[in-house]
Amino acid sequence: MEKLTWQQAYSTGIRVIDDDHKMLFSIVNNLVSEVNGESTGDSRQIESLLEALVEYVDSHFAREELFLEQFGYPKLDEHRDRHDALRHQIDAISNDYQAAPDSIDLEKVCDFLINWLSQHILKSDMDYVPYLNGEKEGKEPGLRDTSQQVTVSVPMGTGRLIHELAHELRHAQDVDSAIRHFNDEHFSGSYRKRSFLKSPS
Numbered sequence: 001m002e003k004l005t006w007q008q009a010y011s012t013g014i015r016v017i018d019d020d021h022k023m024l025f026s027i028v029n030n031l032v033s034e035v036n037g038e039s040t041g042d043s044r045q046i047e048s049l050l051e052a053l054v055e056y057v058d059s060h061f062a063r064e065e066l067f068l069e070q071f072g073y074p075k076l077d078e079h080r081d082r083h084d085a086l087r088h089q090i091d092a093i094s095n096d097y098q099a100a101p102d103s104i105d106l107e108k109v110c111d112f113l114i115n116w117l118s119q120h121i122l123k124s125d126m127d128y129v130p131y132l133n134g135e136k137e138g139k140e141p142g143l144r145d146t147s148q149q150v151t152v153s154v155p156m157g158t159g160r161l162i163h164e165l166a167h168e169l170r171h172a173q174d175v176d177s178a179i180r181h182f183n184d185e186h187f188s189g190s191y192r193k194r195s196f197l198k199s200p201s
Helices: 015-035 043-070 076-099 106-132 141-169 172-179
Strands: none
Touching: 015 043, 015 106, 043 076, 043 106, 076 106
């Protein structure tokens, strides 16, 4: 299975968002490595990666939505709905994998994550870039003047978390400690389980 490769087309030019996206790529690629048999393939490691994905998706979406709200992005509600759908889906996948690891088709999960992330960044995320750059006026254009303050202050803590999580993911036995650095808030929800269940033999 092919991994996600960071390309210039994915770059929003907004450092904190690009760093978050790169970390999401890294987590998904680590999951792909497990599914491809490049690593241990241990169910506990896969479970930890899914938990890390739940936590980091939530953390990233909260940051991104804050930017969009501050700059009056007119499609914020629609964008947030897409985020919420993925939050619920990943949370449900993680919970179901913990309950019955052998019932989940991880290749389908990886394909879904790769397609969702790449398409969401290239389409939905690129749509808001002109608003955050001040090239288009949102609902409250006056807030565009705060762009420098926002982009400078937010990445400092985020960069530390990204570095720590990246380090932990490189050391499989320590992934759980990386997860504990993030908040413990989880989203409940459901997804179409049949999409990720293994086909009967």
